[in-house]
Amino acid sequence: MRYSEADLPGFGKRFSIKLKSGQELILIIHSTGKRELYLMQGEEASCVIELTQDEAKELGFLMAGVKYEAVSTERMEALSKELVIEWVKVEEGSKFIDKTIAELEIRRKTGVSVVAIDRQGKLIPTPDPFKEKILPGDVLVVIGTRQQLKSFLELCGKCST
Numbered sequence: 001m002r003y004s005e006a007d008l009p010g011f012g013k014r015f016s017i018k019l020k021s022g023q024e025l026i027l028i029i030h031s032t033g034k035r036e037l038y039l040m041q042g043e044e045a046s047c048v049i050e051l052t053q054d055e056a057k058e059l060g061f062l063m064a065g066v067k068y069e070a071v072s073t074e075r076m077e078a079l080s081k082e083l084v085i086e087w088v089k090v091e092e093g094s095k096f097i098d099k100t101i102a103e104l105e106i107r108r109k110t111g112v113s114v115v116a117i118d119r120q121g122k123l124i125p126t127p128d129p130f131k132e133k134i135l136p137g138d139v140l141v142v143i144g145t146r147q148q149l150k151s152f153l154e155l156c157g158k159c160s161t
Contacts, residue, residue, distance in 0.1 A: 002017070002018035003016070003017050003018075004016045004017070008028070010031070011028075011030065011031065012016060012029045012030040012032075013028070013029050014026060014027070014028050015027040015029070023039055023040060023046075024040040025037070025038070025039055025040070026038040026040060026059060031082070033052070033053040034050065034051075034052065034053070035051040035052075035053070035055075035056040036048065036049070036050055036051075037049040037050075037051065050084060051080045067145050078114075081144065082145055083144070084142075084143070084144060084145065084146055084149050085115075085139070085141065085142070085143050086142055086143075086149055086161055087118070087139050087141055087158045087161065088139065088140045088142055088152070088153070088156065088160070088161055089137070089138075089139050089140075089155065089159060089160050089161075090134055090135070090136060090137065090138045090139070090140060090158075090159055091158035091159060091160060092135070092158065093157065094114045094134075094136070094157045094158040094159055094160070095155065095156060095157040095158075096156050096157070097132045097134060097135065098133055098134070098135070099133065099134060099135055100129060100130055100131065100132060100133055100134070101114050101127065101129035101130075101132065101134070102129040102130045104128055104134075104151065106155070106157070109151070109155055110144065110145075110148050110149075110151040110152040110155055111144050111145065111148035111151065112142045112143065112144035112148045112149060112151070113142065113143050113144065113153040114127060114129075114140050114141070114142050115141050115142065115143055116140075116141040117132065117134070117138050117139070117140055118138070118139040118140075118141065118143070119135065119137075119138050119139075120137065127151075140159075
């Protein structure tokens with residue numbers, strides 16, 4: 001990666017990064033605080049983005065990983081070998097019907113976490129374990145190991161994946 005900077009007298013400063021793809025990313029910071037971001041294809045800009053000082057600061061935080069840091073590929077591969085995300089439909093006659101996640105002690109008994117409920121096409125993310133009752137036809141989005149999921153399905157009774 002090649003990086004360069006240049007003063008633009010009376011105008012601001014220019015920063016340039018040569019990308020692995022061969023494209024060039026140019027940031028111009030005006031004396032007024034306005035930022036312009038250019039993605040160059042040869043001599044022409046294929047993309048131009050104007051940012052305020054606050055927008056640029058927020059984007060910088062995001063790109064630097066201040067608010068979110070990506071997980072390494074090796075770690076993701078290890079997790080994907082261990083963890084399973086499954087959509088489980090609660091059928092009529094299930095032991096789960098009209099009970100809360102807390103009442104059923106799902107995590108304690110099986111190790112599985114219920115991360116969402118799909119109720120007739122309406123998603124309930126991170127359902128309140130003490131308030132949200134499970135209804136017939138609900139699709140529970142759960143995460144755990146394969147063994148934990150097996151225990152979960154046994155506890156549920158009439159549930160299908």
